[in-house]
Structures are given as C-alpha cells and as structure tokens.
Amino acid sequence: MKQKTAVIGSGVAGIASAIRLAAKGYEVSVFEKNAEPGGKLAQLKTGGFRFDKGPSLFTLPEMVEELFLLCNKKPENYFSYRALESSCKYFFEDGTIINAWQKTDDFANEIAQSCGIAPSRVADFLSKSKRLYEITGEVFLFNSIHKISNFRLPAYRKALFHLHELDVFTTMHRKNKKWFKDPRVVQLFDRYATYNGSNPYKTPATLNVIPHLEHNIGAFFPNKGMYHIVESLYELAKEMGVRFFFNRPVDKILIKDKKVSGILTEGEIIHFDHVVSDVDVVMLYKHLLPDLPFPKKQLSLERSSSAMIFYWGIDRQFDDLGLHNILFSHDYKSEFEFLFNRKSISDDPTVYIFISSKVVQGDAPPGKENWYVMINAPENIGQDWNDLVKKARQNIINKIKRITGIDINNHILTEHIADPVTIEQETASYNGSLYGLSSNNMFAAFYRHPNSKKSIKNLYFTGGSVHPGGGIPLALASAKIIDREFPVNK
Secondary structure, X not given: OOOEEEEEOXXXXXXHHHHHHHHXXXXXXXXXXXXXXXXXXXXXXXXXXXXXXXXXXXOOXXXXXXXXXXXXXXXXHOOOXXXXXXXXXXXXXXXXXXXXXXXXXXXXXXXXXXXXXXXXXXXXXXXXXXXXXXXXXXXXXXXXXXXXXXXXXXXXXXXXXXXXXXXXXXXXXXXXXXXXXXXXXXXXXXXXXXXXXXXXXXXXXXXXXXXHHHHXXXXXXXXXXXXXXXXXXXXXXXXXXOEEEOOOOOOEEEEEOOEEEEEEEOOEEEEOOEEEEOOXXXXXXXXXXXXXXXXXXXXXXOEXXXXXXXXXXXXXXXXXXXOEEEEOOOOHHXXXXXXXXXXXXXXXXXXXXXXXXXXXXXXXXXXXXXXXXXXXXXXXXXXXXHHHHHHHHHHHHHHHHHHHOOOHHHOEEEEEEEOHHHHHHHHOOHHHOOOOEOOOOOOHHXXXXXXXXXXXXXXXXXXOOEOOOOOHHHHHHHHHHHHOOOOOOO
C-alpha cells in the first residue's frame, strides 16, 4: 500500500519535494496557506503589468530539468529558458559602467578597459571560484552535513583534505580586496554575499564560490518569466498525482511516540506516514511544533537581510538598461553597517533594477516596462517602516536620476511596495528575513537547521531556511537531500 506524505508549503522546494516523492510512488498531498503556489517565487499582476515578486536570477537550470527527467518527461515540453549574454549591468557613482558578459574573456576585457585590471586576474579569480565549487558542491549543496555517516563519503574526505583552499578563515571582502586592487571590482564581487542575505565584511571567503554559478556555468532566464518555474513544476506535480490544497493552513504537526502521525488543519486530523515542511524553520517551531524544544541557535544567531521592493509600472522604455541592473552605493561598508548593526537603511543604498519585460514582451504593455526596484533591508524588529519606505523611495529616485539621468518619478504609472513586514505576512519568513540565518560567520553552514531530525522519525525539512540555504538552486537541493531519505514505495 502506498504510504502517505504531507508537504506543508508550496514554495519551489515544497513542490520539488512533492514531485520527487510522487516519482518514488508515495501518495503526496501539499497544503498551502495561500491561494497560489510559489512561496517567495510569486508574481504580481496590476494595471497591465506582470512582475516576478521574488527571486529574479536563474542559475543551475539543470536542477529544474532534472525533476522532469525523474518523471520520464521532456523538460522542453513544459519549460523553456535562454542563456543571457550579460548577467548584469553595473553602474558606479563615478560614471563607470561594467557589463558582466557571460563569456569570460569578454567580461575580463570589460573590467580591464573600465578599471585597469589585467584580464588574467579576472580569469584566475573565476577559476578559483570554480575550484571552490568542485571541492564544496557535493558536500555542502547536495548532501546533509548533519549526518555523521556522510563524512565517510569520498567528497567529504576530499573537502577536508583541501580545507586550506576554502578560505574559511578570512572574509569575502578581505580576500577580494587582496585579489583586486580596484575598489569597484572588489565591490562587484563583494555583492555576491547578498545572494544569501549576508555581509561581505563578515561572511567567509568560501562564498566566493557563488560567482562560479553565474559566470562559469552561466546565467539564464525563463522565456515566460521566473514564475513560470513554479507554473511548470506545479503542472508536473499534478500530472504525477500530487494533490494540492490551497487556502489550507496547517495548524500543527502531530507527533506520537517520537514519530510523525499526521497533521491538524482547520480542526481536522489527517493521518500521514511522513511530513515534509517547506516552512521557515522558526515559524515552524513556533506554530506547528510548539511541544518540541525550540532550536535556540535559530534565534540567537544573526539573521539574513530582508528586502524593500518597489514594483513600478513605467510609461516608456529605457534602452540603456538591461534585464538586471545594479546601481552601487558609494560607501558599501556603511550600507552593511546600517543593515546588520543599526538595523536600518543608509541614505545611499545599492539599487537593483530588474526589468523582465526586456525578455518577456507580455510583462508590460507595448512601449512600457515593468521595473522591480529592490534595496537590501534589515530584518523587521519593529522599525517605523512607513518612514523608512518613504525615505528610501526618495533616495532611490534621486540615485536613479543621479547615475542614469532618468527622472523616473515622472514615468511611474503603477506602484506596489513590499517591505519586511509584508514579506513576513505573505511568505511566513520570520521577521521578513529572506534566507533564515545569515552566513556571517565561518560556522554558519553547520548552524543551519538539518533536513531531518533524529529525535522525530519521518519528519523532514526543506526550503531556504534550512540546509543548504536560500535561493532557487539551494531550495531545490534541499528537496534532493530529503529525497535520499525515502525508499522507493511502488
């Protein structure tokens, strides 16, 4: 008889977990508190514009394709994407513009022409990034680091043998500053700490593995926008027999004799053999597992940053901007001082502008553009967000005009705003923190909540707040990790 599994939450990790377990023969039911699947990978439609609300960069597309292949389906029948010529266009206060071309030689030459850095220095940096991935990828991304038995695997022995290459005892900024003499190039590569909500002045230089994903393997974009990742996986899951229950929050995970027995939802007890949580781990323990000891490290350690996002429908097109654009702050260190120490926002934040209509025509009416304008924000600890939003909005508009010459205030047709409070309300991310714990110390990877719990049988954890971390590739990796814990059930 097929065993029954409940998945709580339909973020990309929850859907991926459901697909993997259905492919193994389990009867899977997904319970989602919202009306649509996606979690942080959501969309917004307003005034003729469509916006991807959450993640906007697509790397490691093979991790999405793998889910279709597991189910003996052709990925191209469900989902298509394109390789980008440039992953991002960087703007600096001194007028410097750097296009992050995907061809390494072109990117290196661009930096050489703009900043005087030898092309070989950039190429060597990306080779080092690749080496970090070769040593750590199998260990930290695709296997549990909380299972002692895994440390007998060849990949773990290799990582321990090459520990001296991992730069765990220095920070990303310190390493980048030593590698590149030009502060603009240092800032460009320091930015990768923000990909998991961390501080480059604190996070270990091991995180210099991230540029490898974007520059060596490549940056991509779905032809129908980021939300189409969710739509295609949702269709696949349904074809595999997964049942979805929307607007159906789970009130409690039921435990009996140190083993999962089911869930409580809307006053109804439903029995399950297994439960997979795609819920922020702090919110999970606070609300769904109130009888279990709370993992105090999850509150005592520094949390990741959040975001403030302005979704602007714009009345014209701007050819000088690309799909992904960064307008850097003049004082990067001060920006992170505000985020992590003062729990506020500097007057000169780095501004990210994502315009999906550059690729997806239907995302904006003809002759118009959809601007997703984001700055990093601290977690919510009770700040006056109305005041912070008002000030940040004006500072962003001033910065856009100062650096690009565009007075965007004259072109905004529609506006929707997200801040840490609304992010917590919509995605159940504790304090609005996007990635759970930050990576602001050398042991951060080990402090992340494991994907299973020894004391409770048949309970599993997936998503951005647990190992291996946040972002689409890592969320998908967490589903892959728990998949290994389930035997075939056919």
